[in-house]
Structures are given as C-alpha cells and as structure tokens.
Amino acid sequence: MRVAAGLILRNGRYLITKRPRASFMGGYWEFPGGKREQGETIEECLRRELVEELGVEIKVGETFLDSCYRYPTRKIRLTTLRGVIISGEPQPIGCEALRWVLPHELLRYPLCPPDMEVAEKILMERKE
Numbered sequence: 001m002r003v004a005a006g007l008i009l010r011n012g013r014y015l016i017t018k019r020p021r022a023s024f025m026g027g028y029w030e031f032p033g034g035k036r037e038q039g040e041t042i043e044e045c046l047r048r049e050l051v052e053e054l055g056v057e058i059k060v061g062e063t064f065l066d067s068c069y070r071y072p073t074r075k076i077r078l079t080t081l082r083g084v085i086i087s088g089e090p091q092p093i094g095c096e097a098l099r100w101v102l103p104h105e106l107l108r109y110p111l112c113p114p115d116m117e118v119a120e121k122i123l124m125e126r127k128e
Contacts, residue, residue, distance in 0.1 A: 001076045004046035005033035005115065006083040007064045007122075013100035014122070016109060017053065020096055024074075029109040031080060031118055032095070042079045050083070053094035057087040065121055069114040078114040 008015040008031075017032045019025050034049035036042060043060045050056050061082035068077050092098050101109070103126055106119040 001074060002036040002042065002045070003033060003076050003078045003114075004036060004042045004049065005031040005078055005080045005118065006046050006050055006058060006060075007031055007080050007118065008058065008083050008085060010085070010100060013102055014106065015090060016099055016101055016106070016111075016115075017092070017095040018097040018099075019112070020094075025112050027096075027110070028112045028115075029099075030112045030115045032090075032098075033080075043081065046081055046083065054090040054098065055088050055093050056085045056090050058083040059086050065118050067114060067117055069117075071113075076114060078118075080118050 015032060016029045019028050019030060021027055032050055032053055033046055036045040046060055047058060050058050063079060064082050065080045068075065090098050103122050111119055
C-alpha cells in the first residue's frame with residue numbers, strides 16, 4: 001500500500017495529526033496524509049488528502065524520506081514529502097486533533113512507527 005505524508009513546517013514547528021480512534025493505529029500521531037488512490041501520483045494523493053483531512057491546499061515539494069514498514073497485518077510504503085500551505089488554516093476534519101510541534105517535541109507523541117522514522121531523521125539532520 002502506498003501512503004503519502006506531508007512534512008509541513010511553519011515558524012519552526014511541524015504539523016502532526018492524531019489518527020481517529022476507530023481507524024488502524026487509532027489514537028497514534030502522524031504526519032498528515034493518507035492512502036494513494038488508483039491512478040494518482042503520490043503528490044496528487046498528498047494534495048487530496050490534506051484538503052480532505054485538514055481543509056488546506058499545499059504546494060508539494062521534494063521527497064524528504066521514502067521508506068517501507070511492515071505491520072503484522074499489512075505493509076506500507078510511506079513517501080514523506082515537504083509541503084507548504086498555500087490556502088486555508090488546518091482544521092481537524094478527518095483526524096481527532098492536530099498540533100504544531102517543535103522538532104524536539106516530536107518524540108513526546110506516540111507516533112506511528114513509519115512516522116517515527118521521519119521524526120528521527122528530522123532530529124538527526126538538526127544535529128549535523
């Protein structure tokens with residue numbers, strides 16, 4: 001399964017969202033995004049998902065991290081892309097909550113395992 005996530009940075013803080021309780025990995029935090037639909041590019045997927053989940057339009061940038069993760073019941077390929085909000089203010093439409101967090105605060109949230117990899121890469125790059 002292909003999944004896109006947005007790495008949205010504003011004023012030094014990253015946007016993360018809390019998955020709905022009734023969903024797979026419900027209650028965990030993640031970088032916003034979702035599953036790619038047939039015929040979509042990963043960039044189109046991310047733009048669509050952020051409109052649906054947060055009510056914002058973004059300009060998609062370069063890939064930050066492309067990784068695979070195997071859960072006991074499924075395997076996903078997560079492509080995390082940088083993005084900039086060009087229209088709207090994020091609202092928790094398709095998620096339980098959202099937060100703007102500083103890089104060092106990311107690990108205080110229970111992140112989905114693939115999103116944890118993204119957070120760790122953010123922190124590693126900040127140390128270099």
